[in-house]
Amino acid sequence: MKLEPAEAARLREVDKRFLWHPFTPLEAWCAPDRQPLILTRGEGVRLWDSEGNAYIDGNSSIWTNLHGHNHPRINAAIRSQLDAVAHTSFLGFTNPPAIRLAEALIGYFPEKTYGRIFLSDNGSTAVEVAIKMAIQYWQIAGFPQRRKFAAFSNAYHGDTLGAASLGGIPLFHERFQDSHFPVHRLGSTEELIGLPRADVECLAGVVIEPMIQGAAGMRLWPQGMLAHLRRWCDQNDVLLIADEIMTGFGRTGKMFACEHEAIWPDFLALAKGISGGYLPVAATLIRPKIVEAFEKGPVETTTFFYGHSYTGNALGCAAALASWQILEEERVIEKLRVSTFSELLVSRLSPLGRVSEIRSIGLIAGVDVAPDGKPLLGARVCQAARCHGLLTRPIRDTIVLMPPLCIEDAELETMIEALRLAILEF
Ligand SMILES: *Cc1c(COP(=O)(O)O)cnc(C)c1O
Numbered sequence: 001m002k003l004e005p006a007e008a009a010r011l012r013e014v015d016k017r018f019l020w021h022p023f024t025p026l027e028a029w030c031a032p033d034r035q036p037l038i039l040t041r042g043e044g045v046r047l048w049d050s051e052g053n054a055y056i057d058g059n060s061s062i063w064t065n066l067h068g069h070n071h072p073r074i075n076a077a078i079r080s081q082l083d084a085v086a087h088t089s090f091l092g093f094t095n096p097p098a099i100r101l102a103e104a105l106i107g108y109f110p111e112k113t114y115g116r117i118f119l120s121d122n123g124s125t126a127v128e129v130a131i132k133m134a135i136q137y138w139q140i141a142g143f144p145q146r147r148k149f150a151a152f153s154n155a156y157h158g159d160t161l162g163a164a165s166l167g168g169i170p171l172f173h174e175r176f177q178d179s180h181f182p183v184h185r186l187g188s189t190e191e192l193i194g195l196p197r198a199d200v201e202c203l204a205g206v207v208i209e210p211m212i213q214g215a216a217g218m219r220l221w222p223q224g225m226l227a228h229l230r231r232w233c234d235q236n237d238v239l240l241i242a243d244e245i246m247t248g249f250g251r252t253g254k255m256f257a258c259e260h261e262a263i264w265p266d267f268l269a270l271a272k273g274i275s276g277g278y279l280p281v282a283a284t285l286i287r288p289k290i291v292e293a294f295e296k297g298p299v300e301t302t303t304f305f306y307g308h309s310y311t312g313n314a315l316g317c318a319a320a321l322a323s324w325q326i327l328e329e330e331r332v333i334e335k336l337r338v339s340t341f342s343e344l345l346v347s348r349l350s351p352l353g354r355v356s357e358i359r360s361i362g363l364i365a366g367v368d369v370a371p372d373g374k375p376l377l378g379a380r381v382c383q384a385a386r387c388h389g390l391l392t393r394p395i396r397d398t399i400v401l402m403p404p405l406c407i408e409d410a411e412l413e414t415m416i417e418a419l420r421l422a423i424l425e426f
Contacts, residue, residue, distance in 0.1 A: 126282035
């Protein structure tokens with residue numbers, strides 16, 4: 001969908017006047033020579049701007065899209081729900097897509113792995129649910145002193161104040177430190193094991209991005225670490241919260257990243273890809289032992305005091321259910337082009353002098369472009385990549401590649417070639 005140049009110019013101007021974009025400095029965004037891309041259409045792994053230029057969506061629209069844009073099955077599911085009703089309250093009422101989504105997700109796991117699902121709107125709220133439910137669980141269980149959390153250095157769990165308290169990225173989190181609740185910050189599992197007994201007995205839970213930290217710059221954990229963490233939590237009666245907001249739904253080559261080390265967390269936080277990248281939906285899956293604690297007792301104690309107005313949104317759940325059916329029925333994970341992806345990364349990008357390291361798992365990669373004194377090369381490489389038909393966003397000097405799961409070999413080649421040409425410009 002092209003826009004008239006005059007209309008595009010007007011929209012850009014109004015955007016610069018009235019809107020405030022996430023993680024974006026206003027001065028740079030509003031600079032007269034900055035021409036923000038206006039994205040107007042999508043199809044499969046491609047997006048089009050208002051001038052009709054096509055791009056590969058190299059980071060799945062900030063890590064959300066799974067099956068491509070404009071997917072006929074998800075579109076149809078949303079349209080059909082829209083003809084029925086868009087949204088009804090989940091406080092005291094229920095609706096078919098939310099129920100069917102819960103049934104499908106819980107049914108994926110071995111029986112009795114997860115007892116219930118708490119729905120919310122985004123990754124941060126999925127983590128907030130786990131934090132608050134863990135605290136209240138320990139109150140019900142008679143250990144109210146267990147209300148602290150341990151989280152890893154460079155972790156990212158979202159931007160609301162509770163989820164951000166768990167975050168450990170200095171640039172994002174340090175400035176708000178005094179307003180966060182205190183956490184035990186861990187450089188490694190060894191530091192957790194080394195915590196004094198008295199501190200362990202005040203822990204409600206430990207939170208981790210399993211297998212790979214995303215916002216930290218696509219950093220992989222050592223093999224075996226997750227299984228080790230699970231064992232430690234079991235031995236010390238500490239709840240394990242896995243933040244699979246980025247890694248869930250096939251992104252790492254398995255449906256959930258925890259499957260790489262054959263563990264299940266006590267809380268599994270899901271968002272981003274859950275709706276196929278269509279609508280804001282999130283889910284926190286909860287182990288039966290936690291659910292059971294809430295199942296009987298005085299209402300003041302066992303009511304979980306948490307919720308949002310759009311919890312259980314019917315359109316979002318309909319999209320999520322359709323996305324899940326595609327994952328299962330079209331055997332998306334079996335067909336992922338993981339080996340083509342990793343081979344192309346190595347053969348096309350690692351010979352480049354600017355590339356200092358490539359890390360990847362499944363269809364997620366971080367490509368470090370060695371700065372050798374040049375600050376923010378990442379942003380400039382991504383800007384250059386646009387001219388070669390690739391959209392993505394860096395994390396400092398790490399270029400993120402995380403295409404939709406439906407990407408085919410030829411498209412992978414186009415995407416990586418675009419990045420190669422962009423890197424060669426520097
Ligand atoms: C994106 C992300 C979040 C936050 O999700 P939002 O939907 O942006 O609130 C939390 N944890 C991880 C690992 C993420 O990648």
